[in-house]
Amino acid sequence: MNKCLLILLIISFSAHVNSQIIIDQTVTPEDAVNNILLGSGVIAENITFSGDLNQIGSFIANGSNVPLGEGVILGTGNVNFASSPDFFDEDIPGPGGNNNTGGGAGGGNFGVGDPDLQIIANVDVNDAAILEFDFEATGDTVQFNFVFASEEYPEYVCGTVNDAFGFFLSGPGIDGGGVYEDNAINLAQIPDTDPPVPVTINSVNPGVAGANGQEVNCDDIDLNWSDYNIYYIANDTQNTDPSIIEYDGFTVVLTAKSAVECGGQYHIKMAIADGGDTAFDSAVFLQAGSFESSAVEISSTAAIAGNLTFAGDSVIVEGCNNAQFSFFRPNTDLADTIRFEISGSAENMTDYESIADSIIILQGESEGFITIEAFDDNIVEGYETLIITYIYENGCGVLDTASSQLYIADYVQPTVTLNDIMAPCPGDDITLISETTGFGGFTYLWSDNSNNQNLVVSPSETTVYSVTVTDICGTEVTDDVTVTIGDELEVITNGGSSGCPGSPVDISIEVSGGFPDYTYDWQDDGGITPSNTFSPLTSESFTVTVFDQCSSQDIEVFIDVAQLDNITAIYNDTLCVGVSNPFVNLSGGTNTYSYEILNVLSELQSSAVSISETDNSTNYTGNTPGLFEIVITDACPSVNSFSAFVWFEGCNTVFPNVFSPDNDSEALNETFQVIGLEAFPGSSMTIFNRWGTVVYEDTNYNNSRAWDGKSSSGDNLQNGTYFYVFKRSDGEEFDGSITLFRK
Known part of the structure; x- marks a missing residue:
């Protein structure tokens, strides 16, 4: 029976060995x-x-x-x-x-x-x-x-x-x-x-x-x-x-x-x-x-001793591997000369070493062989065929044909490609795959001296690996691959400070490098975002753990909380209404103060106590008789305050003898101020010139709108001595002179 095995050779492939049936x-x-x-x-x-x-x-x-x-x-x-x-x-x-x-x-x-x-x-x-x-x-x-x-x-x-x-x-x-x-x-x-x-x-x-x-x-x-x-x-x-x-x-x-x-x-x-x-x-x-x-049989193979094959054992590659035709005969009684025809697209002595058109099989032997060695002519010719055909008379006396065929392929330079890789995580196993083309089987030599087609590595830092691939013809090609390990996880925090214990402080962190995506764990309160808010009473550190896909990093965030002394002051706790008195040695806290007036005994009247500040002192003046609490706080009112309890009482009224309503920069003595007047609301004041003419009159005289040296019609009065009659609301009456002096 005539049989022809056609092998379709794919030029680009990689060798693969599997030992399972x-x-x-x-x-x-x-x-x-x-x-x-x-x-x-x-x-x-x-x-x-x-x-x-x-x-x-x-x-x-x-x-x-x-x-x-x-x-x-x-x-x-x-x-x-x-x-x-x-x-x-x-x-x-x-x-x-x-x-x-x-x-x-x-x-x-x-x-x-x-x-x-x-x-x-x-x-x-x-x-x-x-x-x-x-x-x-x-x-x-x-x-x-x-x-x-x-x-x-x-x-x-x-x-x-x-x-x-x-x-x-x-x-x-x-x-x-x-x-x-x-x-x-x-x-x-x-x-x-x-x-x-x-x-x-x-x-x-x-x-x-x-x-x-x-x-x-x-x-x-x-x-x-x-x-x-x-x-x-x-x-x-x-x-x-x-x-x-x-x-x-x-x-x-x-x-x-x-x-x-x-x-x-x-x-x-x-x-x-x-x-x-x-x-x-x-x-x-x-x-x-x-x-x-029993019949004559011709077969061909490239799988002769010492030869590797490529895409099947009927293909030889120019300059690389040899092949042979085998002739089998059933009758070995006599020596026999088998004459055959040589055909195909490959030319004898041009594409391969010269072969004869006959072979002698000796007595007692059943097989004979012809070796085919293809020339490397560096000409692209595609696949060429070499066919051996033998026509003989079979055991039934009928002419029969035995034939076999080889393919001669052009040599193709091998290539190997390694693709750079970004490692998922440091130390992870990564398979480096060598993609080869050309004629296999290939041999491999990696930079670590291993010889498998692929290499499993576990780098902890960016590393370059190389592989040298050798084809069956001894040609070597090399490629390398860089396995990149990402930058280390880097975490930056803005830290924080608070001038007031217990005040909220916003903390945020910036993360870079490593292997995103990132997650967060604030260990003190379970927060899971890159920002958080804390309200510490004292300076302390807070910890956040930042996770990427491979590792984690603990970061301590320090919040500096100002440590404040208590607010203290020395003061006079009993004063006459209208008399100004300073807080002595007012200190502590943030040194920036606010004041709140509380009436201890009754409903608070508007402007019952006045607070005034100068470069040297802070003064308090009672405008109404009674017991008042002056609450002094700083920029951290929730944690620091001082209370001054002051009794303001109505004392004697005191009259100045001169005032100067000239609107000067010092703003002193601009009006005719009666000391202690605040304790006597509803008192009246009448001003006369030297001729006894009334030039100013107020039946509810108040230091906040005291006489300013003008007539009742609003005209400025001349400098000089004037006379007053003050009828205090408690029935007492006072008179005297006051000098008006404008510069």
Whole structure:
């Protein structure tokens, strides 16, 4: 059969290595047979599958410990169980919970069995998965490679309810003695056994009975069953390495093989089922391309010893890696010269080292090789093809063609890009991702000498990291990345001061740097904003904690409260009405005072006490008889005050003998003031000139509107001596002279 594998190479990619088996359950039965399982010399048709679709899939070993590179997998349950960590399993270690007490994914073709498998198992079978097809072979033999694996290993070795599988071949020249349907034979046999011994859990195993088995059950199959342990591999079931597949044990790679008639029409049934129950899954792995008949085969690969590959093993890159064509022949009796055609867009001796158009395979050898080395011509040519074609007469006497193809790609300079990063917080883990283009696989060397593709760092300060990437051709490229740590959290406060104990003081803080957003915690009153108000009685500190997304900082805010002495003063507590008296040694507080007058004995009269201030003293004058409280406060009235209790009494009236109503700057003696008049409201005053003429008269004389040297009509009177008659409200009468003198 002719097969051509086309690989689409994407120039820009990064190498990725994963050592866990890859299962693809989207493959159809037709794809599984025609595009995966079949090799050369076989043509298949009438492909059918019986079972749940999750019981069949393709697999790629991908570095796992399954001993076949890729192919088709059939299982008694969900075949994804071979790798998936999602299925229930009691013992957990391993990629899917590998264990040595058994497990299974469930699922499967419940209740469906197969008569041929029931003969092998000797019990009822369930969950049968059956892939079968007709085929024509172009040679005299047909063969394929397989591995059987099971969760029933090793506990159920020599048990009575073991899973079963078989490859049942029927057609011309096949005589199974009527044991199986269609007189088929079972190709799943232990090598070199006569009569053939089928491969089962009780025939290929560790060589000792399991915890749930008895040796007699294995003896019933073959007395030499323990010798077949050379075909058994015990899985490392407690290893957490993801390369370890799920099944607890499996066989080495075995070959199913049978003679056939050239050009004959044959039928094969590949079947596997649970024996006696529906648990403890088993699977059979079928190697890709291994189902073949004797025919010449040509293959190509860049995955020769010492060579890394790029986007598949059919691509070589100019000046970097080599490749080879492999020629396989089934008949090794004689030496043979295989002559072939060279074609494709790549030119011999121009794009690659010269190769001949033939190869000699010596007697006894089945393979020959041609190495391809592509020139680095520094010409952009795109993909070029190199095709080797061999036309030969197959075992049926019919001309057939075998061919294979390589792709030659232009070399592409590698690149690596690291993007600068702002760290979320100092000390946080940050993954530096190297984005590469070109041909991998790449090797990496970071500035800390680590060699992974990506680097996890935890810087506490702004740091520069670099990586050098080397492609398969040895070309190095370097890039660096700066991981920036933000500025440290900085908090500025305006502090505060208060001239008065208990007065409110507004405090605010300014925050910068760090990693916003910011939050606040005033520890003294639970405030959560960047400002607060306090009213301390004494100087003290208040604490606010500022948080950013990474850290916090405690800040003390000091409020300076003025410490004031008590207000004190010496004063005369008994005075005549109208007599002014100073507060002596008035001090304390803020030295700026206010005064409030309170009438202790009766309702307060307007202007009962007058307060006057000079540069040297503060004076108080009673305008009404009575007991008054003079309350002295400063700028902090709520915390500091002084009370002076003064008794004002009506005393004798005293008359000046001269006054000077000239509106001078000193404003003294501007009017005819009667000392003690305040104690005698309702008194009258009459002024006469020297001729006895009344020039001024007031029946309710008051010092606040005392005679100012003008006549009753408002005219200024001349300087000179005038005479007064004062009738006091208590009935006393006084007379005398007063000199009016204007400057």
